[in-house]
Amino acid sequence: MISIHRAKQILWSASFYVALAVLLLAVLFPFYWMFKTSLDSGEALFSYPPTFVPKSYDFHAYRDVINNTDIATWLWNSFIVSIGSTVLALAAGVSGAYGLSRFRYRGKSTLALVVLTTQMMPPLVLIIPIYTIYIGLNLTDTLFGLIIGNFAFSLPVVIWMMKSIFDTIPVEIEEAARVDGASWFFIMTRITLPIALPGLVAVSVFTFINGWDEFMFARTVVSATDKWVGTVGLASFIGIYVTPWDQILAAATIFTLPPVILFLLIQKHFMAGLGAGAVKG
Incomplete structure (x- = not known):
């Protein structure tokens, strides 16, 4: 019993x-x-009721998308923009987060509050002013302009996420290196960052996905079809009278694969990094 x-x-x-x-x-x-x-x-x-098993497996929509659209160019542009904005956001955000976490100086709390406040403002509000600035700087219809825009949107998040991760690392480890004469840059790059690697990977994935999925800014700033990213390319399938849903979803499936593959490759570090800043040591 x-x-x-x-x-x-x-x-x-x-x-x-x-x-x-x-x-x-x-x-x-x-x-x-x-x-x-x-x-x-x-x-x-x-069809109604809907069927849960495909009635054919000829992949006709995939052939049409690959042969009749510039999806390869769109994916490549998305990759360039996402990688570029991620690298810039990490380069600036890691150093900024380290400064907020480790140094004491006048205005530190105010600076941290300003960084946090920027995340409270909807990006949609900033698109028109940024677009006006881009026109003056001739950054419209360029991938570099998209990289700079995504970098600006991602930077505050990177700073706050990395700051919480740095806060969990004991300061005593760095103080020992300072006694031995190590510079702050050496300590950050050779001692602190290797310890914070899982968190850094998680932040990198988060930033990459933000750049990969971004639509409104890219749709506003870029009009040349050869500079379209994947999200803008997907929206171009929607027609006035006819919308090829099979082709849209085929393109969406292809567009989904790179982030999924990226996550599968680094999921171990990503899962470890999710809790890196949850508890302060």
Whole structure:
């Protein structure tokens, strides 16, 4: 006979795995439906009741997207913008976060508050002023302009995330290096950053995804089709009278693959970095 305590454990375990399965289904089902719909065409796209299995597997929409659009150029532009903005945001954000975490100086709290306040302002409010500045600097229709814009939007987040990570690292480790005559730059790059590597990876992924998914700023600043990023390219499929949903979802599936592959490659460091700044040591 099963004891009451054992029965409660079994019930709790069963409830946990059922909830986990439901959550997993809720997360994965949109991706499956996107892929399934990209394989359908014609009446199958709007059939009722909907079918949960594709009626064909000829990948016609993928062939049309690859052969008849510039999706390769869009993906490459997205990659350049995302990588460029991530590198710049990390280069500036890491040093800024280190300064806020380690040094004491007048106005430090005010500076930290200003950095935090910039995140309270919707990016949509800043797009028109930035666009006006870009016209004067001839940065419209350039990937460099997109890199600078995404860098500016991501920098405050990088600073605050990295500051919380640096705060968890004991100062005594750095003080020992200072006694030995090490410079602050040496300490930051050779001692602190290797310890903070999991958190740095998590911040890098977050910044990369922000640049990869950004749409409104890219749609406003760039009009030349050869400078479109993936998000703008996806929006171009929507027509006035006809919208090829199978091609849109095929392109969306292709556009989703690079971030997924990136996450799978570095998921170990990413998961470790998520909790890096949660508890101060």
